[in-house]
Amino acid sequence: MDANAQPPIPGLRVLVTGGTIDKIYDAAGGRLGFERTQVLEMLRQARVALPEDCVQTVLLKDSLELVAADREAIAEACRASVEERLVITHGTDTMVLTAQHLAQTVRGRTIVLTGAMVPFSVSHSDALFNFGFAIAAARLLPHGVYVAMNGCVFTWDGVEKNRAAGWFEETPLS
Amino acid sequence: MDANAQPPIPGLRVLVTGGTIDKIYDAAGGRLGFERTQVLEMLRQARVALPEDCVQTVLLKDSLELVAADREAIAEACRASVEERLVITHGTDTMVLTAQHLAQTVRGRTIVLTGAMVPFSVSHSDALFNFGFAIAAARLLPHGVYVAMNGCVFTWDGVEKNRAAGWFEETPLS
Amino acid sequence: MDANAQPPIPGLRVLVTGGTIDKIYDAAGGRLGFERTQVLEMLRQARVALPEDCVQTVLLKDSLELVAADREAIAEACRASVEERLVITHGTDTMVLTAQHLAQTVRGRTIVLTGAMVPFSVSHSDALFNFGFAIAAARLLPHGVYVAMNGCVFTWDGVEKNRAAGWFEETPLS
Amino acid sequence: MDANAQPPIPGLRVLVTGGTIDKIYDAAGGRLGFERTQVLEMLRQARVALPEDCVQTVLLKDSLELVAADREAIAEACRASVEERLVITHGTDTMVLTAQHLAQTVRGRTIVLTGAMVPFSVSHSDALFNFGFAIAAARLLPHGVYVAMNGCVFTWDGVEKNRAAGWFEETPLS
Numbered sequence: 017m018d019a020n021a022q023p024p025i026p027g028l029r030v031l032v033t034g035g036t037i038d039k040i041y042d043a044a045g046g047r048l049g050f051e052r053t054q055v056l057e058m059l060r061q062a063r064v065a066l067p068e069d070c071v072q073t074v075l076l077k078d079s080l081e082l083v084a085a086d087r088e089a090i091a092e093a094c095r096a097s098v099e100e101r102l103v104i105t106h107g108t109d110t111m112v113l114t115a116q117h118l119a120q121t122v123r124g125r126t127i128v129l130t131g132a133m134v135p136f137s138v139s140h141s142d143a144l145f146n147f148g149f150a151i152a153a154a155r156l157l158p159h160g161v162y163v164a165m166n167g168c169v170f171t172w173d174g175v176e177k178n179r180a181a182g183w184f185e186e187t188p189l190s
Numbered sequence: 191m192d193a194n195a196q197p198p199i200p201g202l203r204v205l206v207t208g209g210t211i212d213k214i215y216d217a218a219g220g221r222l223g224f225e226r227t228q229v230l231e232m233l234r235q236a237r238v239a240l241p242e243d244c245v246q247t248v249l250l251k252d253s254l255e256l257v258a259a260d261r262e263a264i265a266e267a268c269r270a271s272v273e274e275r276l277v278i279t280h281g282t283d284t285m286v287l288t289a290q291h292l293a294q295t296v297r298g299r300t301i302v303l304t305g306a307m308v309p310f311s312v313s314h315s316d317a318l319f320n321f322g323f324a325i326a327a328a329r330l331l332p333h334g335v336y337v338a339m340n341g342c343v344f345t346w347d348g349v350e351k352n353r354a355a356g357w358f359e360e361t362p363l364s
Numbered sequence: 365m366d367a368n369a370q371p372p373i374p375g376l377r378v379l380v381t382g383g384t385i386d387k388i389y390d391a392a393g394g395r396l397g398f399e400r401t402q403v404l405e406m407l408r409q410a411r412v413a414l415p416e417d418c419v420q421t422v423l424l425k426d427s428l429e430l431v432a433a434d435r436e437a438i439a440e441a442c443r444a445s446v447e448e449r450l451v452i453t454h455g456t457d458t459m460v461l462t463a464q465h466l467a468q469t470v471r472g473r474t475i476v477l478t479g480a481m482v483p484f485s486v487s488h489s490d491a492l493f494n495f496g497f498a499i500a501a502a503r504l505l506p507h508g509v510y511v512a513m514n515g516c517v518f519t520w521d522g523v524e525k526n527r528a529a530g531w532f533e534e535t536p537l538s
Numbered sequence: 539m540d541a542n543a544q545p546p547i548p549g550l551r552v553l554v555t556g557g558t559i560d561k562i563y564d565a566a567g568g569r570l571g572f573e574r575t576q577v578l579e580m581l582r583q584a585r586v587a588l589p590e591d592c593v594q595t596v597l598l599k600d601s602l603e604l605v606a607a608d609r610e611a612i613a614e615a616c617r618a619s620v621e622e623r624l625v626i627t628h629g630t631d632t633m634v635l636t637a638q639h640l641a642q643t644v645r646g647r648t649i650v651l652t653g654a655m656v657p658f659s660v661s662h663s664d665a666l667f668n669f670g671f672a673i674a675a676a677r678l679l680p681h682g683v684y685v686a687m688n689g690c691v692f693t694w695d696g697v698e699k700n701r702a703a704g705w706f707e708e709t710p711l712s
Contacts, residue, residue: 022340022355022357022359023359023360025341025342036394041396041482041483041486041487043481043482043530044527044528044530046384046457047395047396048389048395048396058319059341061314061315061316061319062316062319062320062340062341063307063316063340063356063357064319064340064341065340065341065357066341109394133237133391134389134391135389137486137487138389138485138486138487139389139485139486139487140235141235142235142236142237144318144319144322145232145235145236145238145318145319145321145322146236146322147319147322148318148319148320148321148322148323148324148326148341149322149323149325149326150322150326151323151326151341152322152323152324152325152326152327152330152338152341152343153326153330155343156326156327156330156331156343157330164326166196166236166237166238166239167199167233167236167237167238167239167240167322167325167326168199169326169329169330179392180392181196182237182391182392183196183237183239185196185197186197210568215656215657215660215661217655217656217704218701218702218704220558220631221569221570222563222569222570283568307565308563308565309563311660311661312563312659312660312661313563313659313660313661353566354566356565356566370688370703370705370707371707371708373689373690406667407689409662409663409664409667410664410667410668410688410689411655411664411688411689411704411705412667412688412689413688413689413705414689481585488583489583490583490584490585492666492667492670493580493583493584493586493666493667493669493670494584494670495667495670496666496667496668496669496670496671496672496674496689497670497671497673497674498670498674499671499674499689500670500671500672500673500674500675500678500686500689500691501674501678503691504674504675504678504679504691505678512674514544514584514585514586514587515547515581515584515585515586515587515588515670515673515674516547517674517677517678529544530585531544531585531587533544533545534545
């Protein structure tokens with residue numbers, strides 16, 4: 017397959033920020049960490065013709081370690097994107113916080129945050145499914161900020177992570 | 191994770207028909223074939239709370255071997271589905287033919303056909319990505335029949351498989 | 365394949381003590397840890413007819429956390445084994461220390477310690493290779509205590525882990 | 539890890555002849571076939587410092603398709619090898635026939651044939667285990683011709699494949 021010849025997907029950009037989805041095993045340190053993003057490998061495996069320059073590493077961090085400046089850097093990358101449709105790979109623990117920040121600081125974009133409960137590099141990972149799901153959502157949804165996990169898509173203001181259970185669910189009305 | 195407690199996805203059904211996506215290695219025969227569908231395992235790995243009785247095996251065949259009665263069995267399963275949104279896993283070689291048959295014989299449903307170039311059971315498979323992509327498409331698109339492959343979604347009447355290249359693309363206007 | 369019908373391997377026992385080889389991803393905690401041994405799954409995948417009761421979990425620990433009583437428990441399991449040939453799965457960091465303790469406290473056994481630099485549950489793991497290598501070594505070597513890693517077998521008194529490089533090598537003569 | 543710096547394994551050569559172990563999925567053709575050997579990737583994954591020029595592709599064939607000239611080419615590669623210890627990756631169906639030919643035409647070598655019931659490129663493969671097992675056997679056994687499968691090592695004149703069961707076993711005395 018000559019991926020260069022496949023008609024490229026237009027209008028889509030992937031922003032990488034780290035999170036479980038992108039962790040790989042560091043044999044020297046004996047633990048999972050960040051070295052480089054796995055997103056290009058995921059796209060190749062999925063046979064998706066997204067141009068390489070449409071995959072942009074903003075950060076490579078555990079989402080528990082994100083600070084306000086990191087969230088603003090993600091927002092700035094969204095605003096700077098020529099492409100209107102954005103998938104953001106992100107740690108699950110503070111994904112909703114970043115979604116809230118983006119909803120308040122970015123306009124004119126369809127933004128879908130996704131991640132994984134198990135790293136792409138580990139057996140039985142949900143990464144590839146979530147990533148495919150998020151790309152479809154980003155291509156089909158109107159402008160707005162969304163979270164796509166577990167085969168569900170949530171608007172930024174109606175979702176929370178159920179940490180004990182290990183999934184995302186709708187925020188109940190208070 | 192207790193998958194039973196996760197709010198189940200409503201209104202979605204997966205129809206299994208076989209195809210490369212579902213082939214597994216038969217060590218006795220020394221070749222890839224069908225034994226049972228891998229779709230439930232894919233859903234479990236993706237941590238998607240689709241009830242098991244919403245995954246229905248209609249056929250387990252190479253799509254080159256599908257006959258008219260098989261396509262009609264798929265159409266009948268679509269019409270019989272209480273769920274309005276359907277993902278159909280299918281071989282890629284005649285996926286477009288089945289899409290055409292469904293477009294002519296089923297109404298009132300969102301139907302998304304998907305498959306894989308590499309079986310789910312083989313390294314570096316595109317199956318999980320395509321399946322996630324297709325589920326998102328089925329949840330978001332209006333009634334109609336679609337093909338979802340390579341990170342793209344096509345309407346049934348505007349797509350063809352480029353066999354030499356190994357991907358799906360829009361049919362040029364004649 | 366009916367594994368029960370295959371002539372079982374006689375005279376071999378596997379002792380599980382934990383280590384990187386046996387770590388699996390804990391999605392709730394977001395890290396690698398121990399839950400149950402992967403050794404039975406490794407044997408099944410390898411189509412090796414070792415009876416299940418010849419796989420014995422002595423410990424499930426990171427080898428940096430082993431204390432003297434743990435090493436003595438391993439030694440005791442070696443002495444108690446009816447089978448003369450023993451493979452011990454073990455963390456790499458203190459594998460040599462355990463080998464030394466066994467050499468001083470067990471007689472009449474062929475003992476081969478092995479492990480992995482990357483867990484069996486992570487992509488591109490060396491676990492299955494090392495495990496196969498160690499089982500062959502245990503079946504072929506005379507009584508004594510050995511370390512089997514990287515496609516090499518070392519006697520207990522002539523090996524050290526090169527932590528910076530990530531492999532085992534012969535101790536130079538001083 | 540800098541594999542170049544690791545002390546290389548001396549005296550060992552791997553001869554590649556094809557077989558199930560080395561089959562990879564051909565997405566265009568929709569079937570498993572041969573393209574290039576996976577043995578170097580297996581060695582890298584296993585962190586084994588065998589020099590690349592000690593891996594030699596003699597053939598890439600299904601072992602049912604081997605003819606007398608192929609077996610003689612394998613024998614010739616054994617005789618030409620500077621290294622005394624040889625692992626031969628081979629299809630399982632006629633592995634015993636090749637072992638018999640080598641026993642009659644090569645002297646002064648330790649030759650271990652191995653293969654897999656499931657290709658290295660397919661999930662849950664026994665390839666890496668068998669390959670590790672065979673390398674240990676080749677390093678430890680005296681001159682002679684052996685078959686290493688299922689965690690067992692057999693001499694060339696005392697083994698047969700039990701095709702129905704999917705494993706190798708000792709030939710009963712007649």
